[in-house]
Amino acid sequence: xxxxxxxxxxxxxxxxxxxxxxxxxxxxxxxxxxxxxxxxxxxxxxxxxxxxxxxxxxxxxxxxxxxxxxxxxxxxxxxxxxxxxxxxxxxxxxxxxxxxxxxxxxxxxxxxxxxxxxxxxxxxxxxxxxxxxxxxxxxxxxxxxxxxxxxxxxxxxxxxxxxxxxxxxxxxxxxxxxxxxxxxxxxxxxxxxxxxxxxxxxxxxxxxxxxxxxxxxxxxxxxxxxxxxxxxxxxxxxxxxxxxxxxxxxxxxxxxxxxxxxxxxxxxxxxxxxxxxxxxxx
Amino acid sequence: xxxxxxxxxxxxxxxxxxxxxxxxxxxxxxxxxxxxxxxxxxxxxxxxxxxxxxxxxxxxxxxxxxxxxxxxxxxxxxxxxxxxxxxxxxxxxxxxxxxxxxxxxxxxxxxxxxxxxxxxxxxxxxxxxxxxxxxxxxxxxxxxxxxxxxxxxxxxxxxxxxxxxxxxxxxxxxxxxxxxxxxxxxxxxxxxxxxxxxxxxxxxxxxxxxxxxxxxxxxxxxxxxxxxxxxxxxxxxxxxxxxxxxxxxxxxxxxxxxxxxxxxxxxxxxxxxxxxxxxxxx
Numbered sequence: 001x002x003x004x005x006x007x008x009x010x011x012x013x014x015x016x017x018x019x020x021x022x023x024x025x026x027x028x029x030x031x032x033x034x035x036x037x038x039x040x041x042x043x044x045x046x047x048x049x050x051x052x053x054x055x056x057x058x059x060x061x062x063x064x065x066x067x068x069x070x071x072x073x074x075x076x077x078x079x080x081x082x083x084x085x086x087x088x089x090x091x092x093x094x095x096x097x098x099x100x101x102x103x104x105x106x107x108x109x110x111x112x113x114x115x116x117x118x119x120x121x122x123x124x125x126x127x128x129x130x131x132x133x134x135x136x137x138x139x140x141x142x143x144x145x146x147x148x149x150x151x152x153x154x155x156x157x158x159x160x161x162x163x164x165x166x167x168x169x170x171x172x173x174x175x176x177x178x179x180x181x182x183x184x185x186x187x188x189x190x191x192x193x194x195x196x197x198x199x200x201x202x203x204x205x206x207x208x209x210x211x212x213x214x215x216x217x218x219x220x221x222x223x224x225x226x227x228x229x230x231x232x233x234x235x236x237x238x239x240x241x242x243x244x245x246x247x248x249x250x251x252x253x254x255x256x257x258x259x260x261x262x263x264x265x266x267x268x269x270x271x272x273x274x275x276x277x278x279x280x281x282x
Numbered sequence: 283x284x285x286x287x288x289x290x291x292x293x294x295x296x297x298x299x300x301x302x303x304x305x306x307x308x309x310x311x312x313x314x315x316x317x318x319x320x321x322x323x324x325x326x327x328x329x330x331x332x333x334x335x336x337x338x339x340x341x342x343x344x345x346x347x348x349x350x351x352x353x354x355x356x357x358x359x360x361x362x363x364x365x366x367x368x369x370x371x372x373x374x375x376x377x378x379x380x381x382x383x384x385x386x387x388x389x390x391x392x393x394x395x396x397x398x399x400x401x402x403x404x405x406x407x408x409x410x411x412x413x414x415x416x417x418x419x420x421x422x423x424x425x426x427x428x429x430x431x432x433x434x435x436x437x438x439x440x441x442x443x444x445x446x447x448x449x450x451x452x453x454x455x456x457x458x459x460x461x462x463x464x465x466x467x468x469x470x471x472x473x474x475x476x477x478x479x480x481x482x483x484x485x486x487x488x489x490x491x492x493x494x495x496x497x498x499x500x501x502x503x504x505x506x507x508x509x510x511x512x513x514x515x516x517x518x519x520x521x522x523x524x525x526x527x528x529x530x531x532x533x534x535x536x537x538x539x540x541x542x543x544x545x546x547x548x549x550x551x552x553x554x555x556x557x558x559x560x561x562x563x564x
Contacts, residue, residue: 015329022329046304053486069330267545267547267549
């Protein structure tokens with residue numbers, strides 16, 4: 001059980017990690033594969049006080065090293081779900097379940113659009129985790145919707161359980177190295193079919209009947225991550241203290257809305273960490 | 283007429299200046315003599331991302347140089363009043379009047395308590411500017427309440443006009459080098475006397491009848507600076523975009539409330555400058 005789990009790998013996440021460590025909290029940063037987002041590609045950032053004319057990638061590297069130097073644990077992997085428990089939160093991270101007393105979401109502004117029916121059928125045949133839910137589909141036919149390279153190992157695992165895996169991806173780069181039990185379709189998923197349970201997937205070209213649909217993306221929509229959280233104009237709604245509507249859950253950085261700026265994200269990460277620390281200290 | 287006047291000289295002020303310059307606005311930073319506040323004395327700041335284990339004074343110096351390097355004009359002097367005009371704002375700065383289309387208040391958390399009756403009699407005999415209002419007291423008796431070294435030149439000017447200046451200060455350091463027309467009292471001012479006009483000053487030791495009272499401090503209370511601005515728990519009330527209730531007026535940093543942190547101030551300064559720039563760009 002960590003004190004504060006921070007989801008993200010940009011300025012808001014690392015600023016939160018640095019301040020939470022200064023407050024002597026046990027900190028885990030779950031850095032998604034999409035972390036850093038637009039900043040990775042920024043050739044030059046000129047308006048972050050203290051650093052003059054640095055590349056975005058340098059800023060990310062510097063902040064990450066400072067966080068690690070202060071004792072934050074940093075692990076790679078997209079967090080797919082956050083569950084509220086009696087003790088705090090359970091995070092469904094890449095390959096493990098993480099328990100935390102408080103959580104800071106700092107996942108950036110990039111949010112995939114979910115498919116038609118995806119939200120309605122989540123937990124009713126729609127899953128974001130093969131290793132968690134694969135056993136329910138032993139001997140059945142499932143679909144994998146692949147938008148991330150991390151679909152590949154998950155698909156191999158699913159192929160060891162399911163009767164057949166239909167692997168659907170719009171991206172030919174993601175359709176390599178899969179075994180015979182996997183049927184690859186290079187098509188664009190459009191909709192999940194089913195009323196109260198998943199019955200199939202519709203793509204731009206066909207309809208495929210399946211019992212379960214596993215979806216792998218590098219980023220998660222906020223309402224997919226934690227359906228209880230309030231959003232406003234597609235961003236997470238926060239107070240001036242970076243509190244969300246969920247007790248013990250904070251948000252910082254681009255995921256709370258514009259402006260999308262390093263300094264703004266750093267400030268919000270700092271405030272979120274102070275608020276989370278105060279919350280833990282009662 | 284500048285585009286954006288920024289009042290303050292700490293992390294929020296300089297962060298705002300840097301971002302406003304990046305947006306190509308004409309920027310003036312009015313840096314008060316109390317600027318930097320607690321940060322000046324901070325031996326080591328460890329939780330500002332990008333700078334590891336630096337002294338507070340180094341941070342202030344670095345941020346100020348970066349602001350100047352980007353073309354912000356920086357001048358020293360406490361701003362005593364902000365007036366809303368049709369074109370924007372007029373600032374009563376140390377020795378001059380500054381006109382600005384938008385204003386960002388970043389004056390820190392230190393706020394002097396005003397004296398009993400001071401707010402009620404502002405403009406009715408209470409003034410914060412000798413050079414502005416001195417001519418109204420030609421041949422009369424006035425008091426100077428001195429909490430700042432800047433009371434000294436103002437008092438010399440007043441002594442050239444008034445019949446007598448009673449110079450009241452609790453601080454013996456501030457009672458040197460004044461001429462014969464100035465009566466120095468080392469006492470602590472307690473209250474301004476008068477109903478609709480100033481009639482005198484009460485100290486911990488005496489009551490002194492005067493027609494006008496000039497008060498000089500290194501920092502101004504927010505409601506003295508601009509009486510129209512809404513406050514909440516003694517801090518300036520702002521939206522998530524750092525807007526105050528006054529159109530074109532923004533606030534950032536410690537003056538908007540806790541936590542008092544460099545990163546929080548930098549983030550808010552950045553957001554205030556983005557909002558002010560958007561406001562100017564229509």
